[in-house]
Amino acid sequence: MTHISRIASVLARRHPEIEVRPGSTGTAAYAHDAGTRPRVAHPDAPGPTVAFPATVEQVQDVVRVAASLGVAVVPRGAGTGLSGGASADVGQLVVSTDRLDRVLEVSPADELVVVEAGVVNADLDAHLAPHGLFYAPDPASYETSTIGGNVATNAGGLRCAKYGVTRESVLALDVVLADGSVLHTGHRSVKGVTGLDLTSLFVGSEGTLGIVVRATLRVRPRPVARRSLTAFFPDTLRGAHALVALAATPVRPAVVEFLDGPTLRGIDAHSGSDLSARGGSLVLVELDGYGIDEQTRDLTAALAAAGGTVRVESPEDAAHLWHLRRHGRGVGRGEPRWFVGEDVAVPRSVLPDVFAYLPELERRYGVEASAVAHAADGNLHPLLSRPVRADDAPDVVPPDLAEAATALVRFAVAHGGTVSGEHGIGTVKRDWARLELDDVALRAQHAVTAALDPHALLNPGKALPVLEPRTPLDGPVPRAAPSTHPDPVPTTV
Structure with missing residues (x-):
């Protein structure tokens, strides 16, 4: 009996109050998070063993048993991550925190x-x-x-x-x-x-x-007031440059989101909205707190001076716009496509340069590129795609798309940015992380990890690249697959 096979029986004997589901097709969903979930379901694929502790003490019990058997543990929340940080194989034990909900x-x-x-x-x-x-x-x-x-x-x-x-x-x-x-x-x-x-x-x-x-x-x-403003611009670059002007005002909005032209068209195709009829890019802002009239006045003046058509949205229209921003990003229906999503961040002043670089990526690699941004902190969520071709390998991202994704990451890092603004590294971005972390930094981080987890049993293979001499990065293999789904990219960006 393998160690992972034994763990369910050992836990059942020592801690019968803890639910443990042995690995089977019924636990297959726990092998992936939102960023690594396969596009095509494999009904016969086995999943990992999953434990569901309901108290801190039960988590301790599970971890102690796993450590005694040398079984690696993968912590898991809701599985909404986008970088493979909660992915697990059949030889590992997933520890779900679902029941720690108080x-x-x-x-x-x-x-x-x-x-x-x-x-x-x-x-x-x-x-x-x-x-x-x-x-x-x-x-x-x-x-x-x-x-x-x-x-x-x-x-x-x-x-x-x-x-x-x-x-x-x-x-x-x-x-x-x-x-x-x-x-x-x-x-x-x-x-x-x-x-x-x-x-x-x-x-x-x-x-x-x-x-x-x-x-x-x-x-x-809770803020005493909230108000949403839209500022539509004729094209993407004029909207991106307006973000720099906005940062120069004394107003500090709660939210500043930027949606480029391709994103607006994608949302319209996916959600039946008409955002692209209002302009070629959108700055979507939420203000909150006291002095909201003064905030609105100063922000409106700055966005209008930058060439925007500014409007204070009604609460109902604002709610719809924020719903579209959170859930409506789509790519339309039709031909099967490959998709690679990213999570780079750059200094705010570099945002116009990134949006100017996207058309160059399209020309150089034959891909389609768009991006939304948490514009106030320089965090972008680019989306690169191209149609599936007859000669594409079914389970490997095409080289041209992988090279385009790596080129964009390189651009961000070269301009003072980072590989991941908020989604983490997980398994998907470990190759890219080598573009940002030098050997000294990696040695220090591996030393910290080894001090707290000397047997490498906690989420092994995640977050940190392996420590080895730096070599030129030809391109990672981001997790993606052909899909005909109307919105195959996770919408939690």
Whole structure:
């Protein structure tokens, strides 16, 4: 009997209160996250063994048994990740945090909340509403993503413009380490410099250092007002340059999203909207807080001066626009296509250069390129695609598309940017990460990982490239596949 086969029986004997599902076709969905899910279902494909602990102590029990058998553990929240950080094979044990779903404390006086890792982002915000508070980070998958997953990837979202990414809202963490012990990091106070900042170390570590089981989060008073503005521009580049002008104003919007021309046309084709009839690109803004009339006045003036057609949207129209931004990005129906999505980030001043570079990619590699951006922090979600051809290998991204994707990553890194703004590295971007991390940085990070997980049992093969001499990168093989689905790209970007 293999170690992974034994683990279900050992857990059943020692900890019968913990549900464990042995690997089978019924657990196949746990082999992938949203970014690596196969486009074509394989009904006979087996899945990994999955444990469903319901308390912190049960997580410890599961990890201890796995460690005693030398079985690798893959932490998993809702599986909404887009980089393969929660993918698992049949020889690994998936530890689901679904049942760690309690809000343990709300402290309005301290503006904090204590939650377990499986609490869904949107559910937390609904729980806070009666207290007049809200949790600021809002990844596009907020309706289903969990706090533990948000912490693991340092998730961002639309409101990063004003409130920052997940890291800015995490005060303390409880983490189950590779030996089953619990490490508490951080504090309940906003300030604190005692010891090394282990909380920030675990935020964004993608489950490679420990399993986040509990988080103390900073929350904020719900804004007294919210208002949405649209600014349509004649073309993509004029809209992109307006973003630089917007940054020069004293207004700090809660959200600034930029949608280029191809994205507007894709949304229209997918959702039946008419955004592209209003202009060639769109800056979509949400303002909140006091002085909203003054904010509207100054922002309207700046966007109009940059050539935009500006309008304050009604609450109903605004809700529809934000829904389209979060869920409506599509590529239309028709021929099967390959798709590669990215998550690069650059300094805000470089955004116009990136959008100017996309047509060059199209010409050079024969692909179609578009992008949306969390424009206030320079985070772009480009989408590259081309039709499936008769001579394409069925399970390997075509070289021209892979080369185009790598060229765009190189462009971002060369201009002071990063491979991943908020989705993490997972398995999909490990080759690209070598463009950004030199050997000194990698040695330091591998040393930290080895200190906390000496037997490499926590989410192995994720987040960090292997440590080896740097060689020219000919191109990664991003996870993608032919599809005729009307929106085959994950919509949580």
